Amino acid sequence: MDENLLKTGDLSLTLSWPTDGDGGIYSCRVYNRKGDVLMEKQVWLKVKVQEQVEVESGVESVLLPCRTTESLDGDVRVEWMDDRDRKVHVYQNGSDQPGEQNEFYRTRTKMDENLLRNKDLSLTLSWPTYGDENLYSCRVYNRKGDALIVKRVQLKVKDPEQVEVESGEESVLLSWTITKDLDGDVRVEWRDSRDKKVHVYQNGSDQPGEQDPSYRTRTKMDENLLKTKDLSLTLRRPRERDRGIFTCRVSNRAGVIRRMKQVALHVKGQWFKCIFPIS
Structure with missing residues (x-):
């Protein structure tokens, strides 16, 4: 929120990296010392999926796109997750970390070897099936664990x-x-x-x-x-x-x-x- 909100009168809230789970009605209330409500406002937040990819069941692979214009140094962590909080793919310290993957995705994912230089964080998922239909998130973190980039991609797999x-x-x-x-x-x-x-x-x-x-x-x-x-x-x-x-x-x-x-x-x-x- 604005650090000088009492002076500026701006009670707006900035929410970083909104996801579909953040959708809903938000209420802002201002109280006096006695606890009486002086003012109230409601805002309805609706979060759209950034991109949707549709593929036939059984194709060799599908690309979940995630590109950035920002420069990334070597000290970042890139995580792809599904909407069940399973780790789909992890990149850190200049290389993939297959030991952190959920076994459901092991051996089936791939990222650009020069992803930091090319600014291409897209994920290739091999042999997608109906069970892979999901909402996937690509997140980039710095050393402190702060999210620098968040993108979500909806994968739809046609019926087999x-x-x-x-x-x-x-x-x-x-x-x-x-x-x-x-x-x-x-x-x-x-x-x-x-x-x-x-x-x-x-x-x-x-x-x-x-x-x-x-x-x-x-x-x-x-x-x-x-x-x-x-x-x-x-x-x-x-x-x-x-x-x-x-x-x-x-x-x-x-x-x-x-x-x-x-x-x-x-x-x-x-x-x-x-x-x-x-x-």
Whole structure:
């Protein structure tokens, strides 16, 4: 507030780096010594998202832009966070700090190596899925922890491919065929929306021991998937509780995700007509 507000009569409030969480009605009240309200004013603050990015589920990467015109010295900390306060990417002391990342984002983010010189703080997020739809914040702090720059970007991910089947059908196919070659040292993993392992392929063969018990003996993939590039999953005897988003990830030995796709499965329930004899 104005340091000389009693003299200037200016009771305005400056709020630094407003976010959508700051939106709402603010009240300014002036009291006398007895506690009587002498004056009151209300201001409604509405905070708009600075930028919105929309992308298809399963694309190789998406760029969350954040550029500045201000000069940045080497003694700054750059943090990307999502709206659940998870650390998406951290840069400090001249390099990335992957140990501070939330594991959900580990190996999937990248920033400009010369970000201080180029003043480009944009974040590249690899293999965005429906679960990445979020409001992301880019914050730059000085050594004291004061925020120098704050920018927010809304990421919207379009709905994944939809597959519909009747409960009780013999099987349903969650299809995915790729065009790029796969070497033998990859891991292919299908997971459901509850993060249960549906099917795992590694070292040239299926790994049924890693499957969640609810899917054991109910899944199948192409035996020659490395050659055919067909990563589709056949799910036998689909039931209503199987519905949800299934995610297939292809990663290398180091755990870095190379490809990803999501398929939304909708299983319709069956209705049975029962006829009871009348005695």
